[in-house]
Amino acid sequence: MEALELTGGFFDPAPEAARAFRQIMTVMAKPGTILDLDQAEAPAPVSKAAATLLLTLCDPDTGIYLAGDADTDAVRNWINFHIGAPLVSAATCDFAVGTWEALAPLSQFKIGTSEYPDRSASLIVESDVLENQGAVLQGPGIKDRAALSLPETAAFQANQMLFPLGLDFYFTQGSRVAALPRTTEVR
Amino acid sequence: MSDYNFAYLDEQTKRMIRRAILKGLAIPGYQVPFASREMPMPYGWGTGGVQVSAATLTPEDTLKVIDQGADDTTNAVSIRKFFEKTAEVGTTTETSAATVIQTRHRIPEEDLSEDQILVYQVPIPEPLRFLEPRETETRKMHALEEYGLMHVKLYEDIAKHGHIATSYAYPVKVEDRYVMDPSPIPKFDNPKMEMSAIQLFGAGREQRIYALPPYTKVVSLDFEDHPFDPSKAPHACALCGAEDSYLDEVITDDKGGRMFVCSDTDYCEKRRAEGHTGDLTKETAA
Ligand SMILES: [Zn+2]
Numbered sequence: 001m002e003a004l005e006l007t008g009g010f011f012d013p014a015p016e017a018a019r020a021f022r023q024i025m026t027v028m029a030k031p032g033t034i035l036d037l038d039q040a041e042a043p044a045p046v047s048k049a050a051a052t053l054l055l056t057l058c059d060p061d062t063g064i065y066l067a068g069d070a071d072t073d074a075v076r077n078w079i080n081f082h083i084g085a086p087l088v089s090a091a092t093c094d095f096a097v098g099t100w101e102a103l104a105p106l107s108q109f110k111i112g113t114s115e116y117p118d119r120s121a122s123l124i125v126e127s128d129v130l131e132n133q134g135a136v137l138q139g140p141g142i143k144d145r146a147a148l149s150l151p152e153t154a155a156f157q158a159n160q161m162l163f164p165l166g167l168d169f170y171f172t173q174g175s176r177v178a179a180l181p182r183t184t185e186v187r
Numbered sequence: 188m189s190d191y192n193f194a195y196l197d198e199q200t201k202r203m204i205r206r207a208i209l210k211g212l213a214i215p216g217y218q219v220p221f222a223s224r225e226m227p228m229p230y231g232w233g234t235g236g237v238q239v240s241a242a243t244l245t246p247e248d249t250l251k252v253i254d255q256g257a258d259d260t261t262n263a264v265s266i267r268k269f270f271e272k273t274a275e276v277g278t279t280t281e282t283s284a285a286t287v288i289q290t291r292h293r294i295p296e297e298d299l300s301e302d303q304i305l306v307y308q309v310p311i312p313e314p315l316r317f318l319e320p321r322e323t324e325t326r327k328m329h330a331l332e333e334y335g336l337m338h339v340k341l342y343e344d345i346a347k348h349g350h351i352a353t354s355y356a357y358p359v360k361v362e363d364r365y366v367m368d369p370s371p372i373p374k375f376d377n378p379k380m381e382m383s384a385i386q387l388f389g390a391g392r393e394q395r396i397y398a399l400p401p402y403t404k405v406v407s408l409d410f411e412d413h414p415f416d417p418s419k420a421p422h423a424c425a426l427c428g429a430e431d432s433y434l435d436e437v438i439t440d441d442k443g444g445r446m447f448v449c450s451d452t453d454y455c456e457k458r459r460a461e462g463h464t465g466d467l468t469k470e471t472a473a
Binding site for chain 1: 192193194198199201202203205206207208209210211212213214215217219220242243244245246247301326327329330331362364365383385398399400401402403404
């Protein structure tokens with residue numbers, strides 16, 4: 001095992017998880033907002049922000065799907081050691097991590113059911129760019145409009161049409177995070 | 188005395204609650220099931236709100252707890268002390284100084300900001316429960332947006348009383364999709380739910396969490412010929428003279444004497460400190 005597989009967890013778990021969650025909750029409640037999220041570190045290519053998301057939200061009750069280059073032995077070992085979450089297929093996962101290209105097609109993920117729309121997957125999209133320009137966002141959590149660099153618009157428009165079913169997205173770049181829930185209208 | 192978990196709950200429980208809060212924010216007004224834990228206080232003391240607060244608080248937070256608008260009831264004081272001890276948070280009674288406000292049955296009069304979180308204690312999260320006792324059925328009704336019965340019930344009010352008599356827990360529709368119970372706040376507070384702060388709702392006994400992101404569309408159910416009316420008692424506060432706040436009726440003697448005072452005690456105290464007076468305080472202030 002490489003050293004980083006055994007390190008990179010929370011230094012002081014309870015308060016650090018609490019602080020990380022507040023950042024995560026804030027970006028989910030306010031789509032387009034970009035915040036720092038850097039409490040955890042996983043082996044490459046997983047970003048600090050994605051590592052912190054996984055460590056804060058996942059445990060043996062949540063299935064994780066590692067897409068494309070994110071699926072390495074080192075990352076698997078890190079998840080086993082720090083999180084204990086089962087590594088599962090795209091179709092059954094609760095959380096998925098990977099680049100936008102690696103996560104495609106979105107149709108393979110759970111979107112919930114009409115009685116339980118919460119039984120859906122959350123996708124952590126590792127990004128090269130994360131900034132407040134590009135697609136225009138409107139919807140709950142946004143005062144007038146917001147802007148966020150998204151890999152495309154059509155997929156998010158199609159996802160929003162599924163509401164109240166659908167996927168929720170986190171975008172991570174280095175130690176920063178933004179989110180896009182299924183309610184956001186994207187133009 | 189550090190035998191407590193941070194904010195009382197173990198990490199796995201907090202993660203489960205946190206995941207439910209995030210789903211709630213992603214699907215505003217939808218009731219997310221969660222596995223409620225035993226808390227060191229009885230149900231009815233807001234164990235749902237306490238669990239949501241426990242999963243939300245950080246050591247840097249300043250917590251305010253109100254019960255029907257007041258910071259000094261036994262319930263509010265106990266919850267405040269509980270989190271001072273288990274989460275080492277600071278506490279306050281000042282609305283604007285709080286980062287997290289846990290509430291039972293009121294929304295503060297003062298506008299909340301984008302940096303604040305309002306956590307509601309919810310006794311019965313299902314707005315359709317009095318129409319349909321079976322959870323499997325109400326879940327179906329929400330899935331199919333079958334809200335006709337709800338309107339029928341409100342309309343029966345109008346037929347019987349000439350107006351909609353429901354004055355607490357007045358149902359709202361969120362983002363044109365889910366009918367939601369705002370918890371037993373007075374309908375006077377309903378229009379405030381379209382606010383800048385994050386709103387989280389926790390029902391302990393019923394094991395449900397739901398949420399409203401800032402600026403979410405929240406519309407009180409009504410009819411074209413009977414529009415929603417959030418009005419309150421037509422009085423001014425006897426202590427601070429406020430005409431725009433929700434008032435509690437207080438019996439002053441056994442001869443039927445009564446007065447109306449702000450239910451939001453922090454709001455009332457702040458106004459009096461600014462020099463505002465009401466009928467009861469005018470003479471002494473003059
Ligand atoms: Zn007053």
